[in-house]
Amino acid sequence: MQLQDTFGRRFNYLRLSITEMCNFRCNYCLPNGNDCDTPKGGLSITEIGTLVKAFAKLGTTKIRITGGEPALRKDLVDIIKLCKQTQGIEKVAMTTNGFLLNRDIQKYQEAGLDAINVSADSLDPRMFQAITGNQKLTDILAGVDKAIAAGLKNVKLNTVLLKQFNYQQLETFFDYLKHHAVTWRFIELMQTGDNGAFFADNHVPGSMLKDSLLQQGWQRIVREKDAGPAQEFSHPDYQGNIGLIMPYSQDFCKSCNRLRVSSQGKLHLCLFAEQGLDIRHLLANDDVENVCRYIVAHLQDKDATHYLGQGYTGATKQLAMLGG
Numbered sequence: 001m002q003l004q005d006t007f008g009r010r011f012n013y014l015r016l017s018i019t020e021m022c023n024f025r026c027n028y029c030l031p032n033g034n035d036c037d038t039p040k041g042g043l044s045i046t047e048i049g050t051l052v053k054a055f056a057k058l059g060t061t062k063i064r065i066t067g068g069e070p071a072l073r074k075d076l077v078d079i080i081k082l083c084k085q086t087q088g089i090e091k092v093a094m095t096t097n098g099f100l101l102n103r104d105i106q107k108y109q110e111a112g113l114d115a116i117n118v119s120a121d122s123l124d125p126r127m128f129q130a131i132t133g134n135q136k137l138t139d140i141l142a143g144v145d146k147a148i149a150a151g152l153k154n155v156k157l158n159t160v161l162l163k164q165f166n167y168q169q170l171e172t173f174f175d176y177l178k179h180h181a182v183t184w185r186f187i188e189l190m191q192t193g194d195n196g197a198f199f200a201d202n203h204v205p206g207s208m209l210k211d212s213l214l215q216q217g218w219q220r221i222v223r224e225k226d227a228g229p230a231q232e233f234s235h236p237d238y239q240g241n242i243g244l245i246m247p248y249s250q251d252f253c254k255s256c257n258r259l260r261v262s263s264q265g266k267l268h269l270c271l272f273a274e275q276g277l278d279i280r281h282l283l284a285n286d287d288v289e290n291v292c293r294y295i296v297a298h299l300q301d302k303d304a305t306h307y308l309g310q311g312y313t314g315a316t317k318q319l320a321m322l323g324g
């Protein structure tokens with residue numbers, strides 16, 4: 001079985017948020033930390049089990065665990081294991097701010113984690129603190145090194161491009177990539193319900209960085225058809241690669257292959273959908289068939305594209321709600 005929408009796009013990738021809570025205060029996401037009304041109780045591990053079985057039955061082969069900050073969940077290792085052991089799931093990935101990576105990477109790997117994206121918005125501790133409100137950059141990078149040394153094949157770093165902050169220090173990322181065989185992905189800042197003024201001051205079109213990469217001899221890597229929306233580049237003088245995620249570019253949504261479920265059990269057909277569709281009540285009785293029916297029926301309502309270019313941000317106040 002394959003999930004397909006009315007535009008012929010196929011969906012084999014689930015991004016599952018397991019908590020809305022976060023311990024960082026990234027200036028583009030949660031500048032004041034969590035609100036006091038941030039929902040605390042995420043899906044239970046039993047509910048996650050039902051959900052993952054249903055998606056796997058519908059042809060999902062890859063799950064990305066995200067948040068908020070997924071490492072805040074004490075049962076994270078069990079969740080990784082559960083996803084990995086579900087029949088049909090081939091790849092389990094996670095996006096994290098990395099605050100426990102140095103301590104826990106081995107446990108994640110033993111549980112079956114195949115790939116990890118670590119957010120690091122600067123390589124300069126002071127700039128990192130200015131962006132994230134956190135001082136643990138050195139420890140986070142040590143965790144990244146440990147993940148690479150442990151043989152985790154797919155280690156990627158994520159940086160949101162910010163005109164008034166890290167965009168001034170791009171050369172530090174290039175220096176790092178000379179000697180580190182990782183993919184560093186630069187994400188174009190997206191406008192959300194909460195960050196309008198910050199967006200106006202800090203948005204840099206990813207195409208500007210792309211033009212500069214091409215001028216410096218970086219070459220586009222041809223990727224598999226279902227590889228997702230990042231454009232990747234390599235250069236013979238660098239061990240690492242660069243990825244660009246440009247959600248405002250034309251045709252970005254044409255390659256969409258993912259669906260999202262929030263930690264509160266809401267199905268989001270798009271990161272910027274008008275609303276999440278509540279499936280939590282279906283998860284209680286391990287009723288996999290019913291969950292499958294619900295997903296198939298509602299997928300037909302998925303829009304061709306987000307309307308971010310027109311400033312429409314849907315129900316998404318910030319990306320910690322859904323995991324990016």
Ligand code: SAM
Nearest residue numbers: 067068069096097119158189190319320323324
């Ligand atoms: N807390 C984890 C982390 O930061 O990696 C996982 C959740 S976070 C919402 C997932 C990704 O979304 C991170 O790479 C983050 O930098 C990115 N992100 C958050 N808000 C964004 C925005 N407004 N525009 C672009 N990327 C954003």
Ligand code: SF4
Nearest residue numbers: 022024026029097320
């Ligand atoms: Fe937390 Fe990730 Fe949002 Fe930063 S981007 S505040 S680490 S959820």
